Amino acid sequence: MKKQIFFLSALLALGFSGCSDKENIETGNSEEIRVAVTFDIGTNTRAVNDLFLGQVTLYVFNEDTEAYVSTQETQIEGGTITFPGKGSYIVEAIANEKNNLKGLKDYEDFKSRTTVYDNAKEGCLQMRGVQTAKVTNVTQNPSMYFQMRRLVARINIVNEVTDFKLTEARLSGAMSASHFYTDESMGYWKASETQEMTVNSFAENPENDTYNSVFYVYECPNAKCNLALDVKGTIDGIEHAVPTLKTADFIGKHDPLRRNVQYNVTLNEVDGAIVATLEVTDWEEGEETGGAVVSPDANSIEVEISATAGTSAYATAFPEECAVNDLSVYLFGAEGTLEKAYTNLLTEEWTPENVDEGKKIILKNVPTTGGKTLYIIANAEQATSLTEVSENTTKDDFKALLAVNATGNLKCPLLMFKEVEITAEGWTDNVAQVSAVLERAAARIDLRVNDESGFTPEKVTLVGANSSSYVIASTAASGTPINLEGTVEASNNEEAGYKLYPQLFYLYSTGSTEGMYLLLEGTQKSGDKTADAIYKKPLSEMEFSKIEHNTCYTITIDDVDGVPIVAGGNIDGEVVED
Known part of the structure; x- marks a missing residue:
């Protein structure tokens, strides 16, 4: 049959x-x-x-x-x-x-x-x-x-030079052959199989002075290519040659010169000379596809991911805190059981370059429409228990499996997550579109010290931090208290009158800071005298009653009004112990 x-x-x-x-x-x-x-x-x-x-x-x-x-x-x-x-x-x-x-x-x-x-x-x-x-x-x-x-890359030329008329573009060192596969054992990876392409007639887009599709060229490995792009043109009948763009310019952020990638060569006038700069973009970005949506069997979910800000409590993040090395989505149906797990959704690691940059992913072959719950997980290497997720896993089981433990200060890339709901009415033409701002499973603590306090921290320890987290659970997990030691390094972005020590600690949330305190070790200056000092600062006394995930806390030391636990050296001839 x-x-x-x-x-x-x-x-x-x-x-x-x-x-x-x-x-x-x-x-x-x-x-x-x-x-x-x-x-x-x-x-x-x-x-x-x-x-x-x-x-x-x-x-x-x-x-x-x-x-x-x-x-x-x-x-x-x-x-x-x-x-x-x-x-x-x-x-x-x-x-x-x-x-x-x-x-x-x-x-x-x-x-x-x-x-x-x-x-x-x-x-x-x-x-x-x-x-x-x-x-x-x-x-x-x-x-x-x-x-x-x-199977080819595309090269466009964008002319930003007034009155410059493009007359010739010549690309040398281009590969003349390609396989469907990029395995370097294939026979076409030979530097001798290169060719020269010359274009003398250009179809200009009058709206933006862009010459589209000047060249379609096969990919080639960096070590075996010797690409060179030469451009000529005239201004008022006088010929001008643009300095050559060579292999290093084409590599950009892609390695090697890659198929299905677009290269925009922009011509600008700098100090009276015409220069060429090259930008590398994925062919499917921007106006090339407008964000294509694929709908296999008429059911797909398009998710726009942001990893830059999170909630207002974490409005500014360092680039390493936004890095997404891996991304997975776990899809649950209206009845609360797992329908499908989408793992390894990224082909390469991604760090947003600005707060507006997002990443679009498309979940294809969704079994049914209707109400759905999506659990989006980034940097899940710490959550090893996710390997136990199966088709019978419920949402409650999943939340319990997504439990993590810490033995010390957490490090970037940070585990991030987001729970997203899709209603039965949230589908249009069998496609659902949602956005998700990823939340970090950790909190961050920064330190801010008033210069007039005379205290310079050299070592800071957080005593009693929570070692466990359920990540998505509505209540914080309770783990064995641990001590975290932060790296004390003042930021170059100093605030007037203060020294800033960012990213001292990354830690999991806790419902109560009772029993948690900072040990600040450093030097205390008073007048012309200096002594070693250790200060104990309970978090509960600094109006931090709990620690919430995806929140940045800044602890400010304005005035050292307590006494040191241990003081060495000589401040006003007296050593005080507490």
């Missing part, structure tokens, strides 16, 4: 990072099962060649043995893919392929032969998406989708 899956709408989407997602394709007991796959590109500003999808070739392989199964062509509307029966399969989707690969043996054979420099339809960009499908005979509506990725 053959199982068939129909694609009723657009099969492919542009501008997504290619990756492999495992899907359960539950084919049912009938001969044919229809699957709705929809994609919202979200903009009309793309170049035609960037957007064009004419035909897709699907290469199917057995996941366990990697043996070749079949090659199938499909159109964007109403195409089909046929599986020979139950099992696990790898499906490679190749867009805009001029000729299908013949005589394939296995998956490795496919990877070694999928070159793009001589097998793309004229005037089109080739793209690739890959999916792993588990085909069963359970009667449910299946869902299958592909994330597509262009």
Whole structure:
């Protein structure tokens, strides 16, 4: 018996990072099962060649043995893919392929032969998406989708020089070949396979003086590329040459020169000379896609993440406190049990550069619409118990599992979280959109010392800090009290009359600060006399009755009106002990 899956709408989407997602394709007991796959590109500003999808070739392989199964062509509307029966399969989707690969043996054979420099339809960009499908005979509506990725980088030129008319752009050292895979064992990684491209005719966008898509170029490793971009033009008929942009300029924040990445070369006039600067951006950012939404099986959740501020009590954060090294989302249905866990959602670590910068993630293949609860967790390395989460986990069980313990001062990156609710009415066209400002599971304590107090701290210890946290629980956990030792280093951003010591402690919340106190060790100056001193400052006496997560506390020492526990040296000829 053959199982068939129909694609009723657009099969492919542009501008997504290619990756492999495992899907359960539950084919049912009938001969044919229809699957709705929809994609919202979200903009009309793309170049035609960037957007064009004419035909897709699907290469199917057995996941366990990697043996070749079949090659199938499909159109964007109403195409089909046929599986020979139950099992696990790898499906490679190749867009805009001029000729299908013949005589394939296995998956490795496919990877070694999928070159793009001589097998793309004229005037089109080739793209690739890959999916792993588990085909069963359970009667449910299946869902299958592909994330597509262009195999080239794009270079635009933005002209900001008045009266400068671009006449030539020449790119040398560009790779002339590429595989669908970036494995450096592939044969195209050879410096000898470079070429020179020259453009003398430019289609200018009159709205912003931008020359779009001047070059499409294959990626190449930094060590084997020798890229150089030369630009010429005229002002009042006089030719001007722009200094060459070389390989180091192109690398930017990407390593190596990467596919599906956009490079904007901006021409500016500086001290009478024309200079070129280069900005590297993901192709899917900005007006290129307008934030594409992918809706497999018509159900997806789009989440806009912010990690910069949190609540007003933590309105200003240091960059390291905003770093997100890993990100996961746990999706619970209205009945309160786990529907799906989305882990490893980031392809690279992310630190927002400003308070307005967010990160958009899309949760695809959501089983159903309706009321949902999302638990968004960042930097969960400390929460090792999350490995015990299963499909039967309830929300209460999840909160109990998300318990963490500390043995000392916490360090960045900090564990962050957010609980987000979606109502049954919060869906539009089977897509739900939410925003989430991540909250840190820790609090921060800073120190501020009045210069007139005469005290200079050298060591600060927080005695009695809480060692445990339930993170998402409404009440703070109670753990064994621990002592935290802070790094005492005055900030360069000094306030008039005060020395600032930020980020002394990161600690978990506690319902009561009773029994918690600071030990401040340092030197006390009085007149021309100086002595070593240790001060004890209970938190409860400084109007800190509790410690709440995601809150920054500043302890101010204006006047040393108590006596030191221990004083050494000589202040006015007297040593006092308490």
